[in-house]
Amino acid sequence: MMSLIENLQWRHAVKAFDPNKKVSEENVEKIIEAARLAPTSSGLQQFRVILVSNQEIKEKLIPGALNPESMRDCSHVLVFAAWDNYTEERIDEVYDFTTDERDLPRGRFSSYTNQLKEIYLNLPEEINFAHTSRQTYIALGLALAQAAELKVDTCPAEGFDNKVVDEVLELDKLGLKSVSLMYIGYADDEKDWIKPMKKVRIPRDEFVIDVK
Numbered sequence: 046m047m048s049l050i051e052n053l054q055w056r057h058a059v060k061a062f063d064p065n066k067k068v069s070e071e072n073v074e075k076i077i078e079a080a081r082l083a084p085t086s087s088g089l090q091q092f093r094v095i096l097v098s099n100q101e102i103k104e105k106l107i108p109g110a111l112n113p114e115s116m117r118d119c120s121h122v123l124v125f126a127a128w129d130n131y132t133e134e135r136i137d138e139v140y141d142f143t144t145d146e147r148d149l150p151r152g153r154f155s156s157y158t159n160q161l162k163e164i165y166l167n168l169p170e171e172i173n174f175a176h177t178s179r180q181t182y183i184a185l186g187l188a189l190a191q192a193a194e195l196k197v198d199t200c201p202a203e204g205f206d207n208k209v210v211d212e213v214l215e216l217d218k219l220g221l222k223s224v225s226l227m228y229i230g231y232a233d234d235e236k237d238w239i240k241p242m243k244k245v246r247i248p249r250d251e252f253v254i255d256v257k
Contacts, residue, residue: 049190056193057244058200059228061236064118068229072195073098073121076229079191080123083184087161089139091131091177092184093221095124095214102213109209110226115200120230124210125185126221127177131165135220174222181224192229202226 047055073096080094097103098121110116128135136158144153165173185201192199203225210216210223232240246252 047194049194052193053190054244055196056189056199057239059198059230059232059237060112060115060200060239061233062115062118062120062198062228062230063233066120066231068120068197068231072192072197073229075195076188076191076197077123080125080184080188083180083187085180085183086176087157088143089136090180092125092127092181092224093219094184095126095216097122097124097214105213106210109206109213110202111204112200112202112228115202115228118230118233119200119228121228123188123227123229124214124223125181125225125227126211126214126216126219126223127174127181129174129177129217129220129222130170131161131168131173131177133162133166136161136165178222178224185225185227188227197229198232200228202228 077094077096085091097106103116103119103122106122107113107116116122140154140158141151143149144151165176189199189201205223205226207223210226211221214223216222234240
């Protein structure tokens with residue numbers, strides 16, 4: 046079995062997918078589960094993952110994609126979408142669910158949730174969305190790593206028109222805004238021009254600032 050490091054060395058941001066190869070439902074669910082288990086600030090899970098496999102919906106998303114071929118040809122698209130803002134109801138809902146699952150009385154963490162409300166409910170929406178958005182990248186990274194372990198090809202993307210994606214998926218009705226995409230599938234070896242190229246990262250002695 047390959048190690049995590051070997052899997053990360055194997056993966057690359059695929060530039061062309063084979064439209065005839067689909068990722069199994071089992072593997073898709075494993076990738077999503079990795080994202081679901083990601084740590085988040087205060088355990089609030091301030092985002093959702095929208096799974097798009099319907100080809101007609103993918104076609105509607107193409108106008109907003111920087112790489113329309115990937116949107117069209119990949120097996121599935123994962124859309125990482127964050128809360129548009131913090132609200133008292135959202136914070137309470139998460140902590141009520143948490144206490145219920147742990148067989149604890151509701152309000153067990155009220156001193157902490159009150160602190161959260163005091164912080165976030167007094168901040169502008171755009172600052173709160175910036176914070177919720179950052180949570181999605183942890184989940185995206187874990188999903189990419191899980192896909193690599195399964196030898197499922199991927200490409201993370203911020204290069205898309207958020208407005209198009211939000212409108213097609215009607216994310217406003219869910220109180221969400223799109224942050225990033227993750228194309229998953231299997232590479233078209235003939236068209237994926239980056240696959241034969243060497244993976245390049247800056248060397249360790251430049252990447253790490255070792256404070257002793």
